[in-house]
Amino acid sequence: MTGRAAEPEVIWARPERTGRGPRPAYTRADIAAAAVRIADAEGLDAVSMRRVAAELGCGTMSLYNYVPRKEDLYELMVDAAGGEHELWEPRGDWRADMLRVAHRTRALMHRHPWLPRLMSPVYGFSPNALRYLEHCLACLDPLEAPYGTKLELVAMLNAVVTSFVANELATAERARSLPWSEEQENAMRGAYLGGRIATGAYPRMAAAFAEDPGPIDLEAVFERALGRVLDGFAPRR
Amino acid sequence: MTGRAAEPEVIWARPERTGRGPRPAYTRADIAAAAVRIADAEGLDAVSMRRVAAELGCGTMSLYNYVPRKEDLYELMVDAAGGEHELWEPRGDWRADMLRVAHRTRALMHRHPWLPRLMSPVYGFSPNALRYLEHCLACLDPLEAPYGTKLELVAMLNAVVTSFVANELATAERARSLPWSEEQENAMRGAYLGGRIATGAYPRMAAAFAEDPGPIDLEAVFERALGRVLDGFAPRR
DNA sequence: TCGTAGTTACGTACGGCGTACGTAGTGCGC
DNA sequence: GCGCACTACGTACGCCGTACGTAACTACGA
Numbered sequence: 001m002t003g004r005a006a007e008p009e010v011i012w013a014r015p016e017r018t019g020r021g022p023r024p025a026y027t028r029a030d031i032a033a034a035a036v037r038i039a040d041a042e043g044l045d046a047v048s049m050r051r052v053a054a055e056l057g058c059g060t061m062s063l064y065n066y067v068p069r070k071e072d073l074y075e076l077m078v079d080a081a082g083g084e085h086e087l088w089e090p091r092g093d094w095r096a097d098m099l100r101v102a103h104r105t106r107a108l109m110h111r112h113p114w115l116p117r118l119m120s121p122v123y124g125f126s127p128n129a130l131r132y133l134e135h136c137l138a139c140l141d142p143l144e145a146p147y148g149t150k151l152e153l154v155a156m157l158n159a160v161v162t163s164f165v166a167n168e169l170a171t172a173e174r175a176r177s178l179p180w181s182e183e184q185e186n187a188m189r190g191a192y193l194g195g196r197i198a199t200g201a202y203p204r205m206a207a208a209f210a211e212d213p214g215p216i217d218l219e220a221v222f223e224r225a226l227g228r229v230l231d232g233f234a235p236r237r
Numbered sequence: 238m239t240g241r242a243a244e245p246e247v248i249w250a251r252p253e254r255t256g257r258g259p260r261p262a263y264t265r266a267d268i269a270a271a272a273v274r275i276a277d278a279e280g281l282d283a284v285s286m287r288r289v290a291a292e293l294g295c296g297t298m299s300l301y302n303y304v305p306r307k308e309d310l311y312e313l314m315v316d317a318a319g320g321e322h323e324l325w326e327p328r329g330d331w332r333a334d335m336l337r338v339a340h341r342t343r344a345l346m347h348r349h350p351w352l353p354r355l356m357s358p359v360y361g362f363s364p365n366a367l368r369y370l371e372h373c374l375a376c377l378d379p380l381e382a383p384y385g386t387k388l389e390l391v392a393m394l395n396a397v398v399t400s401f402v403a404n405e406l407a408t409a410e411r412a413r414s415l416p417w418s419e420e421q422e423n424a425m426r427g428a429y430l431g432g433r434i435a436t437g438a439y440p441r442m443a444a445a446f447a448e449d450p451g452p453i454d455l456e457a458v459f460e461r462a463l464g465r466v467l468d469g470f471a472p473r474r
Numbered sequence: 475t476c477g478t479a480g481t482t483a484c485g486t487a488c489g490g491c492g493t494a495c496g497t498a499g500t501g502c503g504c
Numbered sequence: 505g506c507g508c509a510c511t512a513c514g515t516a517c518g519c520c521g522t523a524c525g526t527a528a529c530t531a532c533g534a
Contacts, residue, residue, distance in 0.1 A: 008417040008425045013432070021510025022500045048491065059513040061493080070492065121404040122411055125430050130439055137441035147445035156462060159400030160393060167358040167392075174359055180245040188245045193362050195250070202367055204374035208384035225393060228469030258481025259529045285520065296484040298522080307521065475534095482529075491520065500511075 011072040012126060024065070026056055031066055032080035035073055036112065043176040044114035047073070075123050081112045082128035090139045095230050097139035098153070102161050102226050109165040113173050116166040119158075144235060153233045160229050164222055248309040249363060261302070263293055268303055269317035272310055273349065280413040281351035286310070312360050318349045319365035324372045327379075332467050334376035335390070339398050339463050346402040350410050353403040356395075381472060390470045397466055401459055 016028055034055040039047050049070060053060040067073045085104060090097050109115045123129065133154065140150045175182035197206045253265055271292040276284050286307060290297045304310045322341060327334050346352045360366065370391065377387045412419035434443045 008415075008421045010426055010429045013425075013429045018510070020500095020502055020508070022512080024511070049493080050491075053513095061495095061514075062512050064493075065511060121400075121407045125426065125433070127433075130433060130442065134439045134442055137445065141441075147441070147448045151445060152458065152462065155400070155404075156397060156465070159396050163358075163392070163396030163400070170358045178245075184245045189247055189362065192247045192250045196362070196364075196367060202371045204378075204384070205367065205371055208374065208388060211384045221389065225389065228393070228466075232465030232468050255481075257479075257529095257531055259483080261482070286522080287520080290484095298485075298524095299483050301522075302482060477532105477534085478530105479532090480530090483527085484525105486523105486525090488523085489521100492518100494515105494517085496513105496515090498512085500509100502507105502509090504506090504508100 009068070010125075011067070011075055014068075025058065025062075026066065028066060028076060029080070031056065031063070031073070032076040035077050036080050039077065039114045040112060043173070044117060045177060047077075049073070074118050075126060078115070078118050078123045079126035079128045081108060081115055082126065082132055084108060084111070085128070085132055087131070087135045090135075090141065092142055094140050094143045095234075098136070098157060098230060099226055101136060101139065102157055105158070105161050106165055106222065109162070109169070113169045116162050116169065117173075119162050143233070145233070149233065153229075156232075157226070157229050160225055164225060168218060246305070247362075248304070248312055251305075262295065262299075263303065265303060265313060266317070267293065268300070268310070269313040272314050273317050276314065276351045277349060280410070281354060282414060284310070284314075311355050312363060315352070315355050315360045316363035316365045318345060318352055319363065319369055321345060321348070322365070322369055324368070327372075327376045329379055331377050331380045332471075335373070335394060335467060336463055338373060338376065339394055342395070342398050343402055343459065346399070346406075350406045353399050353406065354410075356399050380470070382470070386470065390466075393469075394463070394466050397462055401462060405455060 017024060031052065035047050035052050038051055038055055049063050050060045052073065053063045056063075063073075067076065085108060088100075136154045137147070137150055140153065143150065143153075145153075171182050171186055175185060178185060196202065197209060200206070254261060268289065272284050272289050275288055275292055286300050287297045289310065290300045293300075300310075304313065322345060325337075373391045374384070374387055377390065380387065380390075408419050408423055412422060415422060433439065434446060437443070
């Protein structure tokens with residue numbers, strides 16, 4: 001063995017306590033909670049090893065006893081958020097159950113607006129992610145399809161929900177790091193877009209914007225999107 | 238006017254040349270190309286203002302004459318990549334045309350693996366994004382639906398493609414910043430997952446993994462996903 | 475025609491980041 | 505009860521984005 005720093009590992013496989021040495025002062029849950037608190041209050045970019053350590057009240061480098069790399073801290077955060085997902089006994093209607101899953105996921109992301117950004121496929125197998133996946137599959141028991149198809153359904157639903165919420169939250173989250181307000185940002189991007197469209201170079205875009213001046217009902221758009229995804233998996237008759 | 242540093246602006250609205258002062262040494266395209274070259278070769282995290290300036294052969298701070306903030310550099314990159322999208326005259330079959338769009342988008346993301354990470358909804362209105370959108374709408378001319386629905390279709394297709402490719406590339410891109418190889422990473426995550434499943438706590442996951450030992454055909458999965466999205470928008474008969 | 479305002483170019487510097495490394499103290503397993 | 509694996513954490517390094525100041529330069533208004 002040359003250097004042991006480069007040994008691959010998943011944080012979930014590493015035991016929280018090994019027996020030897022002093023009792024650790026914090027649990028993984030403590031650390032995740034601290035990081036989540038910071039991200040909720042000040043945005044994901046405020047989550048640094050130093051900041052989390054300060055929140056916990058310990059030295060910066062002590063954190064590295066619990067979390068080998070910053071990426072693992074992110075994994076902890078995603079898993080902690082996933083733990084808030086309350087599951088239920090499926091009622092036998094897979095469509096209704098999956099709609100419920102999607103709505104809860106959206107609500108979760110509204111509560112933790114940094115979630116979409118961390119929703120990398122890599123973090124897909126944390127303990128709570130496994131719980132969540134198993135629950136989705138349970139909801140899909142009534143659907144007659146191979147598990148492969150069911151996994152594709154879950155993946156697609158998650159993709160659509162994540163993308164939708166990311167869109168919803170985009171400017172709001174962006175505004176955190178900008179030296180001007182969200183309203184200014186929106187006004188300015190709107191003005192620019194209007195100018196571009198007014199050139200006549202994008203006739204269909206122009207028509208699209210001219211089409212319906214009514215306010216967009218995000219809830220309806222979301223519901224429609226979910227319905228379409230699920231329709232794609234309904235057994236043909 | 239107090240400070241003019243905080244005036245909101247889109248980089249695309251700012252003229253490349255104002256007339257006064259010395260002739261700029263580079264164009265926006267030069268800068269975008271340099272950044273894209275670095276990201277392609279060394280990963281997105283290697284793209285820093287210093288690195289891009291070095292690639293161009295100018296001082297770090299000179300870059301800020303062209304690009305007010307690093308985020309704008311990202312916008313430039315996304316737009317430059319979008320410029321590679323070759324468009325065509327729609328043939329009248331919106332389904333076939335949208336499939337083609339999706340396949341080209343996927344190919345583009347394979348060529349520029351950092352694209353999914355930058356595919357924030359905020360960058361949605363760069364010049365080439367507008368071109369792309371207009372082209373999608375042109376492809377959708379034969380589809381009898383309001384423009385709102387068509388935009389929803391494009392958004393959903395993009396979400397699915399982006400999520401799919403992000404999944405495809407996940408470990409490969411991740412391996413760039415890890416001190417161990419992609420194979421080690423995969424082996425280790427696989428071993429961990431196998432261990433979790435072997436506990437029996439996730440019976441459906443276990444069944445899913447036991448179901449089909451054959452190799453997954455990514456192309457087929459992709460095609461199926463696209464088909465399902467488009468089905469959701471096909472006019473009911 | 476010429477002064478000057480608005481540019482470009484870019485060196486220096488600041489505060490922050492992730493984290494490698496070394497040292498000191500602690501408590502379980504042999 | 506010895507030793508080792510662990511915890512705690514200060515220091516330091518090399519990055520990062522970027523604010524600011526200075527010098528050279530050019531097109532415009534007088």
